[in-house]
Amino acid sequence: MAAELIFYTNPMSRGQIVRWMLEEVGAPHETRLLDYGTTMKGADYLAINPMGKVPAIVHAGRTVTECAAICAYLADAFPDAGLAPAPVDRADYYRWLFFAAGPLEQAITAKQFGFEPEADQQRMAGFGSLASVLEALEGAVAGKAFVAGDRFSAADVYVGSQIDWGLQFGTIPSRPAFEAYIAPLRERTGYKRAKEIDNALIADMQAAGPA
Template sequence: MADELIFYTNPMSRGQIVRWMLEEVGAPYETKILGYGTSMKDAAYLAINPMGKVPAIVHNGRVVTECAAICAYLADAFPSAGLAPATTDRADYYRWLFFAAGPVEQAITAKHFGIEPDADQQRMAGFGSLGAALDALEGAIAGKTYVAGERFSAADVYVGSQIDWGLQFGTIPSRPAFEAYAVGLRERAGYKAAKAIDNALIAEMQATPA
């Protein structure tokens, strides 16, 4: 039943990552669109995510927040979709899924806010520097179709979303390895379906007077 899997999002948010993952999973789900500064901060949603941010999912009454965690959770909750490697072969899967969610995300955010760690600060910051994080990310996907083995996985949804978004908005520099990896992922039916849904929602929101 769709009400067993509820997706809280805004189409102009990181919820696009989870939308893609949900479309890859292929299970029915209900979407609840929340507004910034309005329904995201209502008591009803704060009971789900005290941060008042999207995305979040509720699956059979259990809450999961944080994009990378949601991707990993959905891969395990719906094993028939084949979006997680065997438990004995998850080293790269976990490594790069959470590297993109941790050091890469932090480094891009710091750069956006004009923060450039000096040499001493780089030893303390988990991401070191943006350049170091991007070089490591490039090494993870260079010459590969998928980031964790020979099959598409939830790690590709998250890593691919970071790279795809970054290339589009200039937060990640264009490099041949990034471009080649992103091009392949953009051809997936799940990616296209998710983008179509969110783009339609964005158009609808923009056409509606405030």
């Protein structure tokens, strides 16, 4: 019998974001590991996510893809974890969750691919420029423990993951506001547990060598 919640991932992917969210939620789930060159592009998984990318979850027969959507979904599906503000208090929650999933990730990707929009192109590009995105992000977290309200939420999992990775790999510059925001998030039990799981899986994959 299939588990009620199935998590499709690869430890060397954005699946690490959802792993952290699942650890914060604390819901039992089954993890199915996929390989980039084979099972991720196989017919069985393409029936779940036609993009052939991870992560994805299937919960009680319902499929959710895209990291920000999965984080928001899990916060609502498991309300006892307290990872979503009350509906009336969700303005900043939705704003920064999807800012990080949209303009921030687009701007970073464009920069990594060597594309810097010119002034006239910035009017058409949803992210404008990487500089403007980083300024907005800095303003969102400066002097705050949490990006939306006075308690930890799914928005912190997603925004925190983007800042965490960006600082680690140099795609987001080190600034005092970013360092101060991410430091306590890295001390959370859920974050540490998720990293332990994925780091162990990565070590196993590396030890096994090419398939």
